[in-house]
Amino acid sequence: MPANRIAPLASREGLGGAYFLLTFRHPETAREARPGQFVMMKAGLSAEPPLRRPFSILATDPGRETFSLFVKAVGQGSSALCAMAPGDEALCLGPLGRPFTAPPAGTEALLVAGGYGVAPFRFLGEELRRTGGRGRLFYGGRTAADLPLLERLGGLGLEIVPATEDGSLGVSGRVTVPLEAHLDAAKGPVRLYACGPDAMMHAVARIAAARSLEAEVSLDPWMGCGIGTCLGCVVRVQGADDARWKYRCACTEGPVFDSARVVWPGEDDSKARRARGEGRP
């Protein structure tokens, strides 16, 4: 059950550029959060910016009653959070949303991250290590500077495959390049997980559909409340028994969705139906 309470900042660490690791005290999130879930956060009670922001949970520490976020200061909300000093108070509602589904035993989890979309995958990697699962993280960005979390992903039992569009680190090209190369060579069963820019997640969804693979995507639309009351964050998703897509709240029915059921921007109903048919073996 999510809790709405003040969360003091426990620690703040700059990772270079606009990237920060922020750790907050919030017992319920620390105890109950699952990989893929998120919190709604706002620095203090100031009038600006008006709304809280959703952030995927990077890690939890139930013993210390804390959770951590990986935040890029890109706009008013994230910048205000990143400017907090330890002891400052944030408003926090969490943990929220539907988590990732764990891969079946013996299935390799292929995590595809774009930029700060990597945040939930550290948490998922922890879970995989704990449960003895196998995983590989394709971590993409425009340049090496967009992969500041790279050094913090050790010890998760994940094979890390960095990719940069300018070739400054790892594979040269988009993150889907090493993903497809791995899929071409993979022998056993795999399951895809994607979090990042919409275009990247859509690309992963197409790859999954073309290869009849299961894939989960973590969507990130603007959110008002985080708990299903404002209906501001809806996305077009086709349920198993639906004749057509319905608007579903990314905050309560997501943010994690089966990629084959998402009607992506620019797609129409018929395309969604085709995708649905193709998405299952």
Add this chain to the structure above:
Amino acid sequence: MNLAVEVAGIRFKNPLIAASGTFGYGVEYEGVLDLSVLGGIVSKGLYMEARDGAPTPRIVETPSGLLNAIGLQGVGVRAFVRDVLPRLAKHEVALLVNVCGDSVEEYAEVSRVCDGAPGIAGLEVNISCPNVKKGGMAFGGDPRLTHEVVAAVRKATRLPVIPKLSPNVGDITVFARAAEEAGADALSCINTLLGLAIDVEARRPRLGFGTGGLSGPAIRPVAVRMAWQAARAVRIPVIGIGGIASASDALEFLIAGCRAVQIGTANFVDPGIYERVLLDLRAWLERHGEDDVNSVVGTLEYPGLPRPCDSGGCA
């Protein structure tokens, strides 16, 4: 210290009510909030049938405000009565249903369904949603249609009838009086202000619907002015709405003549706002030697104007 207020025959244990569209159907907050802290809850707007709502994106942040075009996505009044009402019954909080319609007949029909359902304290009549193509603001933008809808709802129910007025009109007192004459028991003032936000790179509206309704602290002075005008124009009580995020904000509306207030956009910022506002409201009343929140209502000293109570306007 008395915080309880009575509006349209409905007793609210305090004057803070969650505004329609900002608190879902209330049950979303079960387990997160103690719903009995609230004076009341107004449901998300309900038609006879379920609705998809407006295309995305549906919300955009603006300076101290929120521009939205949700388009009244909802489950329909029968599903609400069947699935939600029994869950809300456990919580000690006055429930108002926000009634919508594409036609006068639909408003009446939704009202009739509510009339026979247990646990509904009153009906707020939504004649002011700017984000639907039919109905909505059309009824709230023409005083004759306002009269027609309110009269039809009045005829369809024994429940208190509380039209929610639009700020997107020239003179709100004309609409306030039309609603009063048609049999309204109280008024909710105001709904969102019609707005447009533009993505200058794409040269397109930032909302999927195009225009949207502006809410939040940005609209508060407009809302206080219109609620004040409406309260002076009618004998029925007025519930003030618009950008309330603190006890001081709520007091502005009470002093302006509102008997109760609704908190809207601030629910998204902090759904725990009610406890904080109530604490600060009590502290303000104590500091000013008041032992009843009702004694603050309509105490605005406005230079050059008689207070409405002086002319017998307070029933």
